Amino acid sequence: MAKVEGEVQLLGVGGSPFARRVQIALKLKGIEYTYIEENLRNKSDLLLKYNPIHKKVPVLVHNGKPIVESLVILEYIDETWENYPIFPQQPYEKALARFWSRFIDDKILPAISKAAWTVNKEEREKGIEESLEALQFLENELKHKFFGGESIGIVDIAASYLAFWLPVVEEAVELKLLTSDKFPKLHKWSQEFINHPIVKENLPPKQGLLGFFKSRYAAISAASK
Amino acid sequence: MADEVILLDFWPSPFGMRIRIALAEKGIKYEYKEEDLRNKSPLLLQMNPVHKKIPVLIHNGKPIAESLIAVQYIDEVWNDKSPLLPSDPYQRSQARFWADYVDKKIYEVGRNLWTKKGDEQEAAKKEFIEAIKLLEQELGDKTYFGGDKLGFVDVALIPFYTWFKGYETFGNINVEKESPKFIAWAKRCIQIESVSKSLPDQDKVYDFIVEIRKKIGVE
Numbered sequence: 491m492a493k494v495e496g497e498v499q500l501l502g503v504g505g506s507p508f509a510r511r512v513q514i515a516l517k518l519k520g521i522e523y524t525y526i527e528e529n530l531r532n533k534s535d536l537l538l539k540y541n542p543i544h545k546k547v548p549v550l551v552h553n554g555k556p557i558v559e560s561l562v563i564l565e566y567i568d569e570t571w572e573n574y575p576i577f578p579q580q581p582y583e584k585a586l587a588r589f590w591s592r593f594i595d596d597k598i599l600p601a602i603s604k605a606a607w608t609v610n611k612e613e614r615e616k617g618i619e620e621s622l623e624a625l626q627f628l629e630n631e632l633k634h635k636f637f638g639g640e641s642i643g644i645v646d647i648a649a650s651y652l653a654f655w656l657p658v659v660e661e662a663v664e665l666k667l668l669t670s671d672k673f674p675k676l677h678k679w680s681q682e683f684i685n686h687p688i689v690k691e692n693l694p695p696k697q698g699l700l701g702f703f704k705s706r707y708a709a710i711s712a713a714s715k
Numbered sequence: 716m717a718d719e720v721i722l723l724d725f726w727p728s729p730f731g732m733r734i735r736i737a738l739a740e741k742g743i744k745y746e747y748k749e750e751d752l753r754n755k756s757p758l759l760l761q762m763n764p765v766h767k768k769i770p771v772l773i774h775n776g777k778p779i780a781e782s783l784i785a786v787q788y789i790d791e792v793w794n795d796k797s798p799l800l801p802s803d804p805y806q807r808s809q810a811r812f813w814a815d816y817v818d819k820k821i822y823e824v825g826r827n828l829w830t831k832k833g834d835e836q837e838a839a840k841k842e843f844i845e846a847i848k849l850l851e852q853e854l855g856d857k858t859y860f861g862g863d864k865l866g867f868v869d870v871a872l873i874p875f876y877t878w879f880k881g882y883e884t885f886g887n888i889n890v891e892k893e894s895p896k897f898i899a900w901a902k903r904c905i906q907i908e909s910v911s912k913s914l915p916d917q918d919k920v921y922d923f924i925v926e927i928r929k930k931i932g933v934e
Contacts, residue, residue, distance in 0.1 A: 543816070543849065552805070555805055557805070557808045557809075557812070558812060559811075559812055559815055562808050562811045562812050562815065563808070565807070565808065565811060566804055566805070566807070566808040569804040569807065570804045581788055581791040581792050582774075582777055582779070582788070584788075584791070585779045585784050585785070585787070585788040588781075588784045588787070589779075589780060589781055589784055592781060592784070593765065627765050
């Protein structure tokens with residue numbers, strides 16, 4: 491159990507993969523915190539006070555001081571609570587971990603979004619092509635059980651969307667991206683990841699998420715007619 | 716064994732400039748290699764196969780891509796002088812937040828100032844000035860974003876100052892009028908040797924922007 495120096499709060503949304511990243515890290519390190527569920531269609535005064543610039547979740551508040559942007563939060567958590575390190579210690583390995591985490595956020599997730607949230611055939615094809623290319627880079631990077639080696643690290647946490655949210659999106663929008671034949675290593679990794687004892691306890695319920703994604707896709711389909 | 720440091724770069728790139736400043740601040744000797752972006756070298760494609768972009772820092776044969784990642788790497792390896800990030804985790808998180816903000820706001824929005832017209836350009840103008848004012852507010856009464864000395868956010872942001880003549884001319888804005896403190900900060904930064912020797916002349920960058928506008932047909 492990590493020594494808690496002061497009060498920790500996490501403002502999040504249950505279905506948000508970015509908020510769950512932070513939750514997983516807090517749990518891996520055994521950090522006690524208060525969770526505050528936000529309603530993004532009716533943002534609380536607390537959220538607007540702690541994240542006036544982006545007005546988004548997650549927000550980590552430690553001793554009354556807010557930190558926003560999930561990857562920035564994860565660096566802060568790792569530097570403040572040194573047990574169960576999620577970043578590599580060695581500078582070059584650390585730089586690579588930062589690179590792949592950013593690659594997930596800057597390339598993979600936007601490409602998947604492009605592929606999923608459209609009914610336009612051409613746009614979807616383009617999104618699929620970009621997603622597959624990006625996923626291949628990540629597939630090639632995976633050399634052990636996890637990106638962090640034998641234990642979960644920052645890249646695994648950053649990639650949690652691929653392990654849990656992506657299969658649900660694929661089902662909701664009738665898309666196949668991360669298949670076991672194209673990405674055998676990533677596929678195996680995703681099973682290891684979502685069955686990890688800590689991760690398992692910190693994922694949103696699948697049914698609710700599926701319903702949410704299905705209605706989102708239905709709205710897009712309706713709007714395009 | 717002496718360190719071998721190479722920087723694959725393109726002279727007007729604000730991202731490349733960040734790494735140049737960091738290397739200069741730490742007094743690191745390196746080999747600068749100018750890339751022709753229309754004819755990328757085999758070395759660049761080998762060292763950054765994922766993005767195929769500059770800048771790439773190569774340290775003893777090992778590549779680090781993405782400017783902010785490279786700057787942090789430099790700060791962590793050459794940690795004996797001129798720290799760019801603060802030592803306190805909370806201060807570090809704030810520095811990382813603002814550097815990320817610069818990436819999200821200044822480059823893309825700045826680009827829209829000289830590539831777009833009409834409503835899109837008007838929106839970009841508003842967004843750009845808003846971002847500058849927010850940064851000015853964050854700076855407050857400090858000499859630099861890093862406090863008394865150049866820090867991570869200063870290094871992340873000052874390169875874009877070399878693009879201001881282009882932003883202001885084509886975007887029809889006057890940053891000094893909107894945010895005098897911001898311009899005062901920029902002028903202080905370029906007095907620092909490691910910054911001035913790492914940045915190209917504003918006029919040179921302006922001429923470059925004029926050329927690009929012709930090429931992409933913005934007129």
